[in-house]
Amino acid sequence: MRGSIALAAALLFGIGCARPPVYDDLVRIRREYAPQWWEALQDTLSGGAFLRGTAIELWLQADANGRLDTFLLFRLRQPVADRLLRIPVAQLENPVRRFGIQATEYGGWNRVESYAVTEHIPHLREIPVRTQECDCLPLSVGLPRISYRCPERVLPPYFVELRGVVLPYTDAPSRTSRQGFLRYHGEIAAGMRWGAARQWGVGIAYSTPVPLFNSLRGQLLQRPIALLHLRYQFRTPEQPQRRLRILGSQAARSAAEETPETTPFPELLASCFRPFVYADVGISVDRLTLRMARFWLSAKSDCSECVRFLRDLEAAGRLPEVDFSLPITWGVGIGIEYPLTRWMDLALDLGWRSIAIGEETALLGFTNVPSTRRLNVFRFRAGVTF
Numbered sequence: 001m002r003g004s005i006a007l008a009a010a011l012l013f014g015i016g017c018a019r020p021p022v023y024d025d026l027v028r029i030r031r032e033y034a035p036q037w038w039e040a041l042q043d044t045l046s047g048g049a050f051l052r053g054t055a056i057e058l059w060l061q062a063d064a065n066g067r068l069d070t071f072l073l074f075r076l077r078q079p080v081a082d083r084l085l086r087i088p089v090a091q092l093e094n095p096v097r098r099f100g101i102q103a104t105e106y107g108g109w110n111r112v113e114s115y116a117v118t119e120h121i122p123h124l125r126e127i128p129v130r131t132q133e134c135d136c137l138p139l140s141v142g143l144p145r146i147s148y149r150c151p152e153r154v155l156p157p158y159f160v161e162l163r164g165v166v167l168p169y170t171d172a173p174s175r176t177s178r179q180g181f182l183r184y185h186g187e188i189a190a191g192m193r194w195g196a197a198r199q200w201g202v203g204i205a206y207s208t209p210v211p212l213f214n215s216l217r218g219q220l221l222q223r224p225i226a227l228l229h230l231r232y233q234f235r236t237p238e239q240p241q242r243r244l245r246i247l248g249s250q251a252a253r254s255a256a257e258e259t260p261e262t263t264p265f266p267e268l269l270a271s272c273f274r275p276f277v278y279a280d281v282g283i284s285v286d287r288l289t290l291r292m293a294r295f296w297l298s299a300k301s302d303c304s305e306c307v308r309f310l311r312d313l314e315a316a317g318r319l320p321e322v323d324f325s326l327p328i329t330w331g332v333g334i335g336i337e338y339p340l341t342r343w344m345d346l347a348l349d350l351g352w353r354s355i356a357i358g359e360e361t362a363l364l365g366f367t368n369v370p371s372t373r374r375l376n377v378f379r380f381r382a383g384v385t386f
Helices: 001-014 031-037 095-099 250-256 265-272 287-301 303-314
Strands: 025-028 050-064 066-074 083-089 111-114 122-125 129-132 156-176 176-193 200-214 219-233 275-284 329-339 345-363 367-383
Touching: 025 066, 050 083, 066 122, 095 111, 095 122, 111 275, 129 345, 156 200, 156 219, 156 287, 219 287, 275 287, 275 345, 287 345, 287 367, 303 367
Parallel strands: 050 129
Antiparallel strands: 025 050, 025 111, 050 066, 066 083, 111 122, 156 176, 156 367, 176 200, 200 219, 219 275, 275 329, 329 345, 345 367
16 A cells, blocks of 8 residues: 555656756847856857757746836756756847748747757747736835827828917017017918828918017007928837737637737827927018018119118118018927827927017108017917827
């Protein structure tokens, strides 16, 4: 009886402690990480460092913050000491990419190369994949994670911008006084996109009236502006998606493998933002500014005796308070856009604009001598882009 029990126990423990299969696998270490594994590396093979032994399994492990780390469990072959290594896949060359083979749901990391064949006739072996859930409570509180993906923005061949503008500026009620103001107004722009990714845009913009003074007479006038609008939108690099295998039925696994890993909220926001820059050039379309523009054109053609007379006085320095330059407004800005839907972005930007406005006064017997004045202002805009 005792002999039977001993035999059964021996068989039981012998089966339970059976050594896993031994293979002659090869994993290639990326060049920049070779010094870290120098003691275990074999001779170089085709110009690259490698480890030789048995690949046991691909290990997907969640850390205390819920991030997914992927490792390859690898047992070195003798006589290197039969060590068991835990190698991050980021330090390895991907075998399926190396040989141009179609990747699996794990990006090809669950395939290993055999040492026993030549490089040009590869043999890749599939290894098990294990998911280890964290069964401990983290000592620190992690950031919340959101199972959310940025809407895939589809850019049409046109664009429309609707913006609200906050405009702090200093104006001149007279030539000897200055006064600060904070105004709010609107702006709309529309045009066409072009480029390989439709990153360029050109169109027209209209800024609703802003009250600005005619400092020569102390009059407060509404000044709308029409502009040529140019924009360029930068492209953000696509973020790699890591996939988590969930144990269960085959149908559940297939659905889970198509679901990307959740992302921390700060990383989610950063990956969705797309920066852009813009530039504008145009003219204020109020009465005094358009009159100043006509005067500038008349001065160029010398079609009027009074125009020639005033231009001669201005050139001689006898009209120090008058500027006969063309009242062209221009500006630049930079901002970010965040996709709210497939067809609309939320936009925020900061810009600088040099606003040229027309003025007039009674001078030298003339009742309406025109002049140009400039205001340099910062502009804060918020709105949507279609």
